[in-house]
Amino acid sequence: MAAQSYDVIVIGAGPGGYVAAIRAAQLGLKTCVVEREHLGGICLNWGCIPTKALLRSSEVFHLMERAKDFGLKAENIGYDLDAVVKRSRGVAKQLSSGIGHLMKKNKIGVVMGEASIPAKGKVSVNTEKGTQDLTAKHIVLATGARARELPGLEADGDLVWTYKHALDPVRMPKKLLVIGSGAIGIEFASFYNTLGAETTVVEVMDRVLPVEDAEISAFAKKSFVKQGMKIMEKAMVKKLDKGKGKVTAHIEVGGKVEKHDFDTVISAVGIVGNVEGLGLEELGVKVDRTHVVTDEYCRTGVDGLYAIGDIAGAPWLAHKASHEGVMVAELIAGKHAHPVKPESIAGCTYCQPQVASVGYTEAKAKELGYDIKVGRFPFIGNGKAIALGEAEGMVKTIFDAKTGELLGAHMVGAEVTELIQGYVVGRQLETTEEDLMNTVFPHPTLSEMMHESVLDAFDRVIHI
Secondary structure, X not given: OOOEEEEEEEEOOOOOHHHHHHHHHHOOOOEEEEEOOOOOHHHHHHOHHHHHHHHHHHHHHHHHHOHHHHOOOOOOOOOOHHHHHHHHHHHHHHHHHHHHHHHHHOOOEEEEOEEEEEEOOEEEEEEOOEEEEEEEEEEEEOOOEEEOOOOOOOOOOOOXXXXXXXXOOOOOOOEEEEEOOOHHHHHHHHHHHHOOOEEEEEEOOOOOOOOOOHHHHHHHHHHHHHOOOEEEEOEEEEEEEEOOOXXXXXXXXXXXXXXXXXXXXXXXXXEEEOOOOOOHHHHOOOEEOOEEOOOOOOEOOOOXXXXXXXHHOOOOOHHHHHHHHHHHHHXXXXXXXXXXXXXXXXXXXXXXXXXXXEEOOHHHHHHOOOOEEEEEEEHHHOHHHHHHOOOOOEEEEEEEOOOOEEEEXXXXXXXXXXXXXXXXXXXXXXXXXXXXXXXXXOOOOOOXXXXXXXXXXXXXXXXX
């Protein structure tokens, strides 16, 4: 059978790949997507979306426990973990099937199977029916990443879990160890802790959520501890001894090794790119620590071959992958493409309380030599936050003292993952403090805190 020919072949149908394919099709390019597992990739099926469904359930459960605070009565409060998980899986399934509809709507070819690139412009797909050969002038790698497993801490799906096991658990943990306090680790810690698991978080760095502004991390940690979590910083799990129904963790902290018993361990120690089996080395593609090296336009250096999303390195975020997908499609179509600026991409963590940020931390801004002005505003000073019963949190903004440029914004508290986009737009439009101070924010809203934080940076704050 002759190879099917396309203008663009996208390998991987996650939030980077399927968006790249749709944009390419919109621009009149004959496009095909190759996917080995599920349309929508990890994000829709085993990541961003199902975790938010789980966290929503735990959030509602938490509110039910606080019913008395709102003048309400709720007795015999409980949960059905199987039903919580079933809802989460249903949400993921609904969105994944929606991607299939989008492929048909945009007349994009879909081939399910394992892809490799035997030569430039050629893709070979191992499908259930045999090998299918495809050709295209442009190939976009969007193969994503998977959980990193450290020696001695490998997951078995029973006592030691990855994020996949944690999304579809075999039981409700009673005594849980979470290794790693990045977004994935702290979200699962928050979910299971809220549902009643005795939760310990071990972080090798000097603070939880280590990529966040230090002040925000400290605020979040205080809240986690208040909720009953045990946080161990500057600590490392050296090994796990598995027994019948329990795991003994050897945790090095302060130069000494402590032994602690748990019934469940979640390992969330980062990710590795899915670069194996594609034939990248033979093509001359440079791979650095499991990630494809690219320029700002996601070009690999091999003519006609691009890499987007998690496989192309940090930040490992779905919205970054999607934007790169659009950019590459437009570049291929000869349009004026806009490269992604990592420092203008927001990071969101959906724990309780939520954490969100964009731009430079205070420490990074100082390291880069900026003379800065810093503003802060607490949730307790905001009427809407108090009315919601969510008075714990803060908004922090960082400006260039000389130019008024918004260098960074950092938030912790209720719904900050929805608020952060205001500052993202500000960064994109190169907004100054004057623009933000002259903007009228609606009342009563949580967004007013964004305004007040800016005012505080320039000694004009009203409500504190």
